Amino acid sequence: xxxxxxxxxxxxxxxxxxxxxxxxxxxxMARRRDLEFTVSEGLVGGCAIDAYGVPLSDExxxxxxxxxxxxxxxxxxxxxxxVSFDKRPEAGLLRLRKEMELFxxxxxxxxxxxxxxxxxxxxxxxxxxxxxxxxxxxxxxxFGEPRGIEDLGNGIRRGVNTQVYTTPEIQRVARVAxxxxxxxxxxxxxCEKRNVMESGLxxxxxxxxxxxxxxxxxxxxxxxxxxxAMQLVRNPKQFDVIVTDNLFGDILSDEAAMLTGSIGxxxxxxxxAADANGRRKALYEPxxxxxxxxxxxxxxNPIASLLSFGMALRYSFDRSxxxxxxxxxxxxxxxxxxxxxxxxSPGMARCSTSVMGDSILREL
Amino acid sequence: xxxxxxxxxxxxxxxxxxxxxxxxxxxxMARRRDLEFTVSEGLVGGCAIDAYGVPLSDExxxxxxxxxxxxxxxxxxxxxxxVSFDKRPEAGLLRLRKEMELFxxxxxxxxxxxxxxxxxxxxxxxxxxxxxxxxxxxxxxxFGEPRGIEDLGNGIRRGVNTQVYTTPEIQRVARVAxxxxxxxxxxxxxCEKRNVMESGLxxxxxxxxxxxxxxxxxxxxxxxxxxxAMQLVRNPKQFDVIVTDNLFGDILSDEAAMLTGSIGxxxxxxxxAADANGRRKALYEPxxxxxxxxxxxxxxNPIASLLSFGMALRYSFDRSxxxxxxxxxxxxxxxxxxxxxxxxSPGMARCSTSVMGDSILREL
Ligand SMILES: CC(C)[C@H](C(=O)O)[C@@H](O)C(=O)O
Ligand SMILES: CC(C)[C@H](C(=O)O)[C@@H](O)C(=O)O
Numbered sequence: 220x221x222x223x224x225x226x227x228x229x230x231x232x233x234x235x236x237x238x239x240x241x242x243x244x245x246x247x248m249a250r251r252r253d254l255e256f257t258v259s260e261g262l263v264g265g266c267a268i269d270a271y272g273v274p275l276s277d278e279x280x281x282x283x284x285x286x287x288x289x290x291x292x293x294x295x296x297x298x299x300x301x302v303s304f305d306k307r308p309e310a311g312l313l314r315l316r317k318e319m320e321l322f323x324x325x326x327x328x329x330x331x332x333x334x335x336x337x338x339x340x341x342x343x344x345x346x347x348x349x350x351x352x353x354x355x356x357x358x359x360x361x362f363g364e365p366r367g368i369e370d371l372g373n374g375i376r377r378g379v380n381t382q383v384y385t386t387p388e389i390q391r392v393a394r395v396a397x398x399x400x401x402x403x404x405x406x407x408x409x410c411e412k413r414n415v416m417e418s419g420l421x422x423x424x425x426x427x428x429x430x431x432x433x434x435x436x437x438x439x440x441x442x443x444x445x446x447x448a449m450q451l452v453r454n455p456k457q458f459d460v461i462v463t464d465n466l467f468g469d470i471l472s473d474e475a476a477m478l479t480g481s482i483g484x485x486x487x488x489x490x491x492a493a494d495a496n497g498r499r500k501a502l503y504e505p506x507x508x509x510x511x512x513x514x515x516x517x518x519x520n521p522i523a524s525l526l527s528f529g530m531a532l533r534y535s536f537d538r539s540x541x542x543x544x545x546x547x548x549x550x551x552x553x554x555x556x557x558x559x560x561x562x563x564s565p566g567m568a569r570c571s572t573s574v575m576g577d578s579i580l581r582e583l
Numbered sequence: 584x585x586x587x588x589x590x591x592x593x594x595x596x597x598x599x600x601x602x603x604x605x606x607x608x609x610x611x612m613a614r615r616r617d618l619e620f621t622v623s624e625g626l627v628g629g630c631a632i633d634a635y636g637v638p639l640s641d642e643x644x645x646x647x648x649x650x651x652x653x654x655x656x657x658x659x660x661x662x663x664x665x666v667s668f669d670k671r672p673e674a675g676l677l678r679l680r681k682e683m684e685l686f687x688x689x690x691x692x693x694x695x696x697x698x699x700x701x702x703x704x705x706x707x708x709x710x711x712x713x714x715x716x717x718x719x720x721x722x723x724x725x726f727g728e729p730r731g732i733e734d735l736g737n738g739i740r741r742g743v744n745t746q747v748y749t750t751p752e753i754q755r756v757a758r759v760a761x762x763x764x765x766x767x768x769x770x771x772x773x774c775e776k777r778n779v780m781e782s783g784l785x786x787x788x789x790x791x792x793x794x795x796x797x798x799x800x801x802x803x804x805x806x807x808x809x810x811x812a813m814q815l816v817r818n819p820k821q822f823d824v825i826v827t828d829n830l831f832g833d834i835l836s837d838e839a840a841m842l843t844g845s846i847g848x849x850x851x852x853x854x855x856a857a858d859a860n861g862r863r864k865a866l867y868e869p870x871x872x873x874x875x876x877x878x879x880x881x882x883x884n885p886i887a888s889l890l891s892f893g894m895a896l897r898y899s900f901d902r903s904x905x906x907x908x909x910x911x912x913x914x915x916x917x918x919x920x921x922x923x924x925x926x927x928s929p930g931m932a933r934c935s936t937s938v939m940g941d942s943i944l945r946e947l
Contacts (some may be wrong), residue, residue: 295778309778339708339817360724360746361648361779368781378785380746382724386739413832414659415725416672417732427869448834449841452703452816468778469833470812477813 222255223536226286228279228315231265231308232509233572234292235521239523240576241290241528244545247583248532252541260284264308264509274311283315288535290528291315293509305489316356316400319500321489322388323395324354324468326506328455328475331484333553337562338480342453349405350458350475353396354468356489358388361465370562380416384464389425393491396462397434405460406438408582410447410467411571422464444471451475478508481509483520483561486527488534502536503527513560516569521557522549525579548582577583586619587900590650590678590752591759595629595672596747596873597883598656603893604885604940605654608909612896616905623650627679628658628672628873638675652899653866654892655679657873680720681848684863685853686722686752686758687736688832689894690870691821692720694840695848697917701926702844704816714839717760718832721854722752723782725829746782748828754902755856760826761798768823770802774811774831783808786828808835815839840870847871847884847925850891852898863898877924882936884923886913889943895928912946 225245229238248254261279268274274294283289295308315321330338330348338345345400363381370376375507393409401405409418409426423441430439442450444467450457450469455478463471476482485507491500505523513519527544557578558567570578589609612618621728625643631639639699647653665673679685694702694712702709706784727745732739756771764771773790775783787805794803806814808831814821815835819842827835840846849871855864871886877883889909896906921942922931934942 231725304784307778331741339705340703340764341705344703366781368785375750376785376789377747377749378780378782379727380780382744382746383741385735385741393893412833414671415677416742416744416834417668418742418744420668421740426741444835446835448812448838449846452841453844454703466830467834469809470778470831473809474816475840477816480817482813521676553648570904578610 222257223287224285224347225256225258226282227258227260227414228263228289229260229292230263230294230509231296232293232511232514234294234315234509236515236517237505237519237521237524238292240288240572240579241417241524243576243580244428244525244528244583246581248541253537254538254541263291263311265299267294267311267381268299268302268308269479270527272306274306274308275314280314283319283502284500287498288531289315289319290524290531291502291504292524293505293507295509296511302582309321312457315502316489317362319359319502320491321500321502322355322357322414322492323490324356325488325490326352326354326472326476327486328472328479328484330479331481331553333550334479334481334484334562338478338562340478340480341392345455345478347402348479349462351399352468352472352475353392353399353462354472355388355392355464356468357434358384359465363383369538382416382466383464384418386421386425389422391569393426393429394436395463395490396413396460397430397437400460401435405436406440406459408440408442408447408461408472410442410461410463414443426462447471448474451478468473472506481562481581483559484525484526486523486530488527490531490534499535502532503531515571520561521576523573544583547580551582552578586621587651588649589620589622590653590700591622592622592627592653593624593625593656594658595871596657596875596878598658599737600879600881600936601657601869601883601885601888602654604936604943605888607862607940607944608892608947609685609935611944618900618905619901627655627675629660629663632663632666632670632672632838633676636670638670639678644678647683647866648864651693651862652895653683654888654895655868656888657871658676659873660875662875665688667674671849677725679732679866680853681726683723683853683866684752684807684937685864685866686721686856687756687854688718688719689763689852690716690836690840692716692836692843692847695845695917696847697844697912697914698843698845700928704842704844709819709842712819712843714819715749715763715824715827716832716839717756717763717824718739718835718836719752719756719828721829722748727852729892733914746780746830748782748786750785750789754793755784755788757790757793757826759854760824761794761801764824770804770806770823772806772808772811772825774808774820774825775834776808778807784829809837811839813840830919836870845926846887848886848890848921850887850894852891854898865895867895877921881937882924883936884914884925885939889913908947915946916942
């Protein structure tokens with residue numbers, strides 16, 4: 220069996236400490252489950268700015284392109300607030316997404332039984348919640364040209380970005396959503412602002428046409444993005460798979476994540492197109508950010524990063540058995556009462572990042 | 584005393600029936616509170632398409648420009664789904680906003696004590712919630728050029744919209760937010776995606792500079808729009824005034840509205856610049872939509888429209904005493920247990936649109 224190449228990019232803030240726990244689980248999988256990995260590490264975000272003056276070096280970019288999967292921690296922090304727009308930490312992440320062509324970002328919003336009470340929503344509204352948001356990740360206003368800030372003189376400036384989508388871009392991400400829906404609740408809700416934006420109208424029409432041509436067995440609905448922001452609060456369990464563009468996906472997936480009350484638990488996968496061998500470029504990262512306020516104190520929750528590696532096992536290495544093992548281990552540890560600070564509640568046992576890692580390894 | 588001119592545009596769906604209740608309150612104010620109004624009516628949205636073939640006629644546009652205040656119901660519905668993009672019902676509303684230059688959209692998200700349980704959020708999270716969202720309403724991706732759908736051949740199309748803001752556009756809406764904050768909790772949170780969009784970076788810098796130059800007494804914070812979508816769910820009471828652009832404002836204000844659990848209660852005001860006499864062009868409308876599914880059945884909640892007229896009394900006619908009267912009447916009716924279907928809960932008295940109107944008039 221050939222070894223899978225993994226590139227770890229811990230990044231900034233709590234990134235390194237949560238990724239340390241991931242590393243332990245990778246090693247466990249290699250030792251115990253007949254999986255071979257060659258693991259390398261690199262810098263992205265603020266730490267790469269500090270080291271190389273850019274948020275992602277060409278060398279690291281090349282490594283990412285060559286890897287079977289990239290595992291990312293988090294990027295950014297107030298330390299780099301003064302950095303120019305094109306050199307900011309986030310530019311490293313955006314470059315990875317763009318050059319790896321990771322057009323489909325899968326963001327599950329799942330409520331863990333043991334953590335129902337962590338949500339600010341009433342338990343009956345969120346218990347059993349299981350939404351998969353498929354966010355387009357390499358197009359739209361994130362990358363559209365023209366863009367920039369222009370000086371008009373007299374202290375007046377003009378800032379421009381361009382929202383742009385083409386039919387193939389819309390189709391390929393919608394395809395991912397339909398395929399995923401078939402393995403879940405078989406429902407896709409597509410969100411845009413077709414009543415205001417032509418790019419949203421095109422999105423709506425292209426998703427509708429693809430559905431009619433190839434996915435009639437899946438139930439398709441359309442919702443305006445503002446209405447979706449409402450419905451996520453009013454009745455989130457109505458959704459199965461949501462497919463939407465880069466910017467709406469950014470906002471709606473964060474909103475959905477917070478419904479669960481435990482964003483420190485949520486993983487994500489960013490996938491590219493399948494090649495002739497069915498392999499996809501892929502990057503896995505927690506939904507949470509770099510949380511600079513708690514960095515380096517061994518209190519962050521490593522579970523989102525661990526479950527992101529679980530998604531890698533599932534989507535990149537076709538090892539759903541191992542992914543299930545990991546999911547199960549996490550659930551058991553939660554059932555046992557272990558809690559990092561972010562998901563702590565009365566009567567539970569508060570633990571550190573590394574002790575949470577210990578417990579999950581023990582459970583495995 | 585000169586009469587104020589009011590233009591009523593009931594629009595589609597439940598618009599006409601809720602506006603009928605508003606008309607009764609207008610007449611009451613005229614009779615009992617020494618206010619003189621000349622009221623005219625017009626068509627906007629789907630009903631205007633049916634009558635004139637356009638969602639807003641030039642005559643109605645001219646009337647709106649001449650009026651002291653416009654009161655709008657709601658526009659749109661499935662009946663006009665097949666209408667071309669430039670003739671759709673929403674285009675009527677967008678034309679009003681643009682030609683009246685209503686750049687500041689005020690959307691309160693308030694939880695009424697009597698309705699705390701209507702929220703899907705835990706009572707302790709939303710009790711006493713009182714946020715004012717100031718949304719930029721005449722710029723950004725809603726109106727930016729170039730825009731449109733281009734045919735690239737071979738079944739491939741390209742949809743484009745342009746997000747664009749200039750310093751004066753940002754400053755004038757931020758000014759409204761700072762001024763409002765001074766009369767409330769004295770805090771403004773400005774939201775954008777400066778980490779991704781240059782237009783957001785400009786927004787951030789211009790708000791920061793205006794604050795430093797003129798509003799240092801107000802507490803200013805900045806939050807990424809995705810983080811704001813989270814924080815609204817996690818801890819909405821941290822916010823006082825939120826200022827943001829047209830598209831983020833559309834989504835965040837709908838999310839915030841739904842936190843209250845009673846979107847049928849929420850009014851909005853859209854304001855233009857003050858002229859030499861301190862008068863502003865203004866349009867008032869409920870936050871809810873045209874709800875075609877319940878239209879014509881006398882079950883819709885008229886309170887959002889009534890409170891929108893309350894905002895007109897406050898912002899256009901400088902009659903906060905009368906606005907307070909109306910607010911008070913609404914609160915008393917709710918305390919008395921009257922509920923339209925949308926806010927019904929066990930033990931309360933379910934009533935129709937018109938009976939809700941009766942009760943509020945009686946309370947006045
Ligand atoms: C860090 C930032 C560029 C990024 C985004 O806006 O996509 C983040 O918010 C995310 O959702 O992954
Ligand atoms: C009807 C539509 C054009 C409108 C908007 O997107 O602005 C609505 O959603 C609103 O928020 O007033």
